[in-house]
Amino acid sequence: MPTISKENYLKAIFSYSTELENNASTSRIANHLSISSSAISDMAKKLSKEGLVKYKKYKGIMLTPNGEKAALKIIRRHRLWELFLINVLGLDWSEVHDEAEKLEHYSSDFLIDKIDEFLGNPDFDPHGHPIPKKNGSIPEIPNVILLSEVETNNKYELIRVNDRDSELINYLKKVGLKLSSKLEIVDKVNYDNSISVMFKKKNITLSKKVTDNLFVRLIEE
Amino acid sequence: MPTISKENYLKAIFSYSTELENNASTSRIANHLSISSSAISDMAKKLSKEGLVKYKKYKGIMLTPNGEKAALKIIRRHRLWELFLINVLGLDWSEVHDEAEKLEHYSSDFLIDKIDEFLGNPDFDPHGHPIPKKNGSIPEIPNVILLSEVETNNKYELIRVNDRDSELINYLKKVGLKLSSKLEIVDKVNYDNSISVMFKKKNITLSKKVTDNLFVRLIEE
DNA sequence: GTACAAAGTTAAGCTTGCTTAACAATTAAG
């Protein structure tokens, strides 16, 4: 069993590994966890010894199959807790991340399964992220597109929001956007990469910073 | 904010302070927490510096009002979680203690209040222990008696069971005893201090070890 | 009331997970 700290490293490595490159840099993880980069180097060695990570000095950190399994387990816990806190206890979108960030480390497999069952074995969390299954498989929605990469004049449905940035969540609440909101792309502004959309018959502009954290799905007409 | 470890010390001190003597001995706490007694001495000094505890070398440890407040806060969390796990998630009597023992340290005040509200601000946990209120007050049942101190021929209702001993819980399950079970005292055996009771029209004998951990209330006829 | 056992304390040391500071490798600019 990894310690709490190790669980957090694995999660962080995972979240930076799924992109183009399949390996996470020291500074990214350091920044993500708000920890000095020397601590990352240190921990990389330990995780490597435990076979959870492949680590080559100066060459980044990569999860092994075992490491990925462990990471998915924590992510599963996190997302199930988030959904539970919102759907059952009535917490708010913006309140659940921090709470789940702690609970994920302190619930037995047994309890997590009970929660999973109670929620009806859900596939997605409140932000639209897939909840890894007990066996490690990951439910996916086909054709997920980043909102910053859509095409003008098409209609899209908002299906996923990056969590862990509660300011973004608050912003969306203010604007009225939420999962399943329908957007029509009016214009893509080249100058600052912002996007102009029609939403509930009102025209609003979303900055690159925002659209880089929202995922949508094309709606067939 | 006390650390997790300190929260556990405070809880342990509390649970040994409410008896006859209002102070807990080093070895009792050490034993209770499965920790060496030197660690207890150490921590006693730290807690004392923080004003949570009164500590005189060789003379035991006593909670200050602030320490008691902190202890009650953790106990409140523990008992609310236990009730929640049983009533909402359907866990078993015997499964909740260990789970709650972890969750109690990692839930915000806010979350605890949500759970409290969800449960309808309950006064007692599944073992019949009072759940301290947010303001620190403790719901009480009048006339709680230890089962080892009852009188022959009276009828009693089982209203509280010491938790943290899952073997006791399993034993009770096997015998069929649970909260609100009605018992008639048939005989008190002086030799081994066991007690013979009528329960569901069957005669069973309960050892001193058992009756020292069960609390009852006299039923008026 | 002494002597010894039991209980409590102190000291030294260990592990985990951090920090800062000094140093090394890599990358990017010209």
Place this chain on the structure above:
DNA sequence: CTTAATTGTTAAGCAAGCTTAACTTTGTAC
């Protein structure tokens, strides 16, 4: 291709919370 900036690593050190071993106080049996 060299150099400077960036990024990563190593080393030393610290705090928390333990441990074991040696020592001190307290309580008890006689």
